[in-house]
Amino acid sequence: MDSQVHERSPGTTIRSSTTSTISFEESLHGIEQEHEQFTQWPAFTVEEDYKKRFNRNTIMSTAAAVSTSIFFPTRSHEPVDTTILRRIGRMFTRLPIRNVSWLVASLFSIGSALFVANAFFLLLPLIAPQTDFAGEVAYATPGSSVFGTLLFSFGGWAGWLEGLNWKRGGAATTLEGVTIEVLELSAKERKLKDEEAVQETTSTSDSDSDSTTGSFASRQPPLHLTDGPRATTQQLADEAMASPTATWQPALIGDDAFIWWPTMQQYRRVYWNEKTFNAGLTQWLGTIVFAVATITAVPGVADLTNTNIFYYANLLPATFGGFLFLIAAIFQMGAAQEKWYLPRPLQLDWQIGFWNAIGSVGFTLAGALFYPGTAALSLQATLASFWGSWAYLIGSLLQWYLVMGNYP
Numbered sequence: 001m002d003s004q005v006h007e008r009s010p011g012t013t014i015r016s017s018t019t020s021t022i023s024f025e026e027s028l029h030g031i032e033q034e035h036e037q038f039t040q041w042p043a044f045t046v047e048e049d050y051k052k053r054f055n056r057n058t059i060m061s062t063a064a065a066v067s068t069s070i071f072f073p074t075r076s077h078e079p080v081d082t083t084i085l086r087r088i089g090r091m092f093t094r095l096p097i098r099n100v101s102w103l104v105a106s107l108f109s110i111g112s113a114l115f116v117a118n119a120f121f122l123l124l125p126l127i128a129p130q131t132d133f134a135g136e137v138a139y140a141t142p143g144s145s146v147f148g149t150l151l152f153s154f155g156g157w158a159g160w161l162e163g164l165n166w167k168r169g170g171a172a173t174t175l176e177g178v179t180i181e182v183l184e185l186s187a188k189e190r191k192l193k194d195e196e197a198v199q200e201t202t203s204t205s206d207s208d209s210d211s212t213t214g215s216f217a218s219r220q221p222p223l224h225l226t227d228g229p230r231a232t233t234q235q236l237a238d239e240a241m242a243s244p245t246a247t248w249q250p251a252l253i254g255d256d257a258f259i260w261w262p263t264m265q266q267y268r269r270v271y272w273n274e275k276t277f278n279a280g281l282t283q284w285l286g287t288i289v290f291a292v293a294t295i296t297a298v299p300g301v302a303d304l305t306n307t308n309i310f311y312y313a314n315l316l317p318a319t320f321g322g323f324l325f326l327i328a329a330i331f332q333m334g335a336a337q338e339k340w341y342l343p344r345p346l347q348l349d350w351q352i353g354f355w356n357a358i359g360s361v362g363f364t365l366a367g368a369l370f371y372p373g374t375a376a377l378s379l380q381a382t383l384a385s386f387w388g389s390w391a392y393l394i395g396s397l398l399q400w401y402l403v404m405g406n407y408p
Contacts, residue, residue: 071095077249079405090404098252100165103158105400111151112359112393118144119386126379142298149287149294156280156287159328161260162250163280164271168257169249249406279331279353282324290321293367311371318367322388325360329353329395348402355395362388 073094082090096102121141124131133140251258262271271277296302296314304310332353337344344350362384369381 069094071097073407075099075249075252076406076408080408082405082408087401087404090407091400094404094407096403096407098254099403100158100162100250100253101403102400104155104162105396105403107151107155107158108396109393109400111148111155112389112396114144114148114151115389116386116393118148119382119389122382123386126382138299145294145297149291152287153291156284159280160284161253161280163274163277164260164262165251165258166274166276167248168251168259169255275331275335279328279335282331283328286321286324286328288321289317289324290363291317293318293321315367315370319364320367322360322363322365322367325363326357329357329360332356348398352395352399352402355391355398359388359390359392359395362386362391 070093073096075096118141121136121144125136293314293316296304296309296317302309302313304314330353333343333350334340334353336347336350336353345354366381366385366388369377369384
């Protein structure tokens, strides 16, 4: 095959018809024209990205700290020395959901407010019929009663748990210049103590020793002298547990010491003679009985035109439930007194029981005064429900205020 020879003179450029030489810049320019332009790199540095992430983590940490301070605040064993307004402010800024005392106070406060509204709806048609509004009888009156009773039921259950765990959260007291600290046992250790107590009671040979030191060991947490030797005598232990200067606190929900139900041995040895426990138990039973009256009063549930149903399914549980509330309030006042015959009206915990007792009398009369069936007594029964709900609301708010005294 003959080869073609291309001659060129110096200074001339020969381009082939089949190949072309293009510069790198021209290639880039062509690509830019096809795709318009390259994607730009983010206009920030690595340091700026780190700062943004750090700020997000800081915000999340701050939000977690705020939620912890609101819902899981630290509880002090001694009342915090603050002004009245600051403590009232903490009632709206601290929501210690693990504290059963706070649950009792808040639930009964809101429930009592609903019962105040319910009594108001019942009272208006009697004293001012022109103020009736659409849906008052069908929705407002039964709705406020049902939701109030529901909150009372949860509050009564929380009151039972409060009495059950009242002395399981630890306490500190002073006896003859020596600080005595009550140490808590875990649930497993308490169970072992109960089992040991059962073995001791079944043994006749150890009955005498069980009546001295063994009985107290199974009934109460151990005592520890922070500034001296370990307290082991029965007299020292009894005086410490009965000391009026002790600031008892219930165990928090979720703690090892918190229990949901007592064993029979615990009930016999610890709770059956404990006023705080009996107050919570009686109040819980009262809410259960009172709920029967509320359910039967809902329109369409029961035929209240039937005298027997009205008396025995509505008025009787309403009256008996209010009476149980009264017994619980008496237990509350008794727990706040050093002697059963010496009231302590200047003590806030005694005032709580006192106002609860007034409210309980109102709830009891709200059911009992309907029995004669006269118009005058029916009006007084409705008025009793009104002022009784207000009294219970005052007692519940005072308890709420008292609980917040241990939260800084």
